[in-house]
Amino acid sequence: MPASPRPTIVDVARAAGVSKSLVSAALRGEAGVSAASRERIQNAADRLGYRTNGWAQRLVSGRSDLVGVLLTDLRNEYHTDIVNGIEDAAHEAGFGVILSHGRRDRTLLRGRLQSLIDLGVDAIIAVTGHLDATDLAPAASRVPLVVVGRPESVPDNAGWVRNDDERGARLAVAHLRGLGHERIGFAYGSARPASRARRDVYRSLVADPREFDDVRSLFSDESGLTAVFAANDRIAANVLGHAADRGIRVPEGLSVIGYDNTELAGLLRPALTSVDQPRGAMGTAAMTQVLAMLGASPPERLIVPPTLVVRGSTGAVRG
Secondary structure (H helix, E strand, C coil), rough: CCCCCCCCCHHHHHHCCHHHHHHHHHHHHEEEEEEEEHHHHHHHHHHHHHCCCCCHHHHHHHHCCCCEEEEEEEEEEEHHHHHHHHHHHHHHCEEEEEEEECCCCCHHHHHHHHHHHCCCCCCCEEECCCCCCHHHHHCCCCCCCECCCCCCCCCCCEEEECHHHHHHHHHHHHHHHHCCCEEEEEECCCCCCCHHHHHHHHHHHCCCCCEEHHHHHHHCCCCCCCCEECCCCCHHHHHHHHHHHHHCCCCCEEEEEEEEECCCHHCCCCEEEEECCCCEEEEEHHHHHHHHHCCCCCCCCCCCCCECCCCCCCCCCCC
16 A cells, blocks of 8 residues: 655645645744744644655755764774764754764775765764874865864864873873882774874883783783783773783782773773773863854864773782
8 A cells, every 4th residue: 555645835734724835934933923823833734744844944044953973983982972972962052963984994984074075964073083184174174073082183174172192191100100010011902193192101101111012912921010001991901801811810910001981991890990081071072162163163172181080900019
């Protein structure tokens, strides 16, 4: 049986006994429509199941009321927590959000960025460190664009919200040294700018820095480490897993500290000490900046300070 045709504004006008133009004005919330007429029109629209054509209205107004959000990795809690902050702030401002996932592929990210422009979004928030100013500048010249994260470079015409990686690394190392640890290793999984910034601070604060891109090598007999600072929580979780496989108790035999303070940090056992990036607040700040830029304000650079959340994975060094 064929589906019933979708009701039109003409059907609503006929059912309410008014003109099509009056229906259009009433449904757009314009002034000049009496309360009685507005109620009669709304009742007719509800009865018929009529829904306004949002895209048509947006074409007329020249605005989509949509923000495109480009993500490096949808599976990563860091990114999804930022999206939550963006979505909450967007909803309060009357904007919808379109998500696009680049799967850690720079070529794919570039294509998805262009697709968001082609869709006609009013602004873009790029939650990625995998694109640089060369990739982002063309989009930033078309719509307001704010970057969340730490890419190699950001175009001058784009906004930027990022974590203070240097401060976070100082918090991590100072915590371990305050517990008496001197033989501290650094575990990393990439050479992205954020990881490099954390590594550089680690190098400056530890007398005998030892860096590992393979967690298994941390546990060689020669390492002699009493603590590990991991560049993110996922790497820290890997360290905890390898320690458990080798019968090394945490924190008695090895203290471990992560970065990001994702949900994973609280689920691990022992629960993971981690540097907290206020990811929801970063997403909210990015959306707030987008709204300001839509109102003709210039782009800004915002560096958000992290904090340290101490849990059971770190303890005093044992002799």
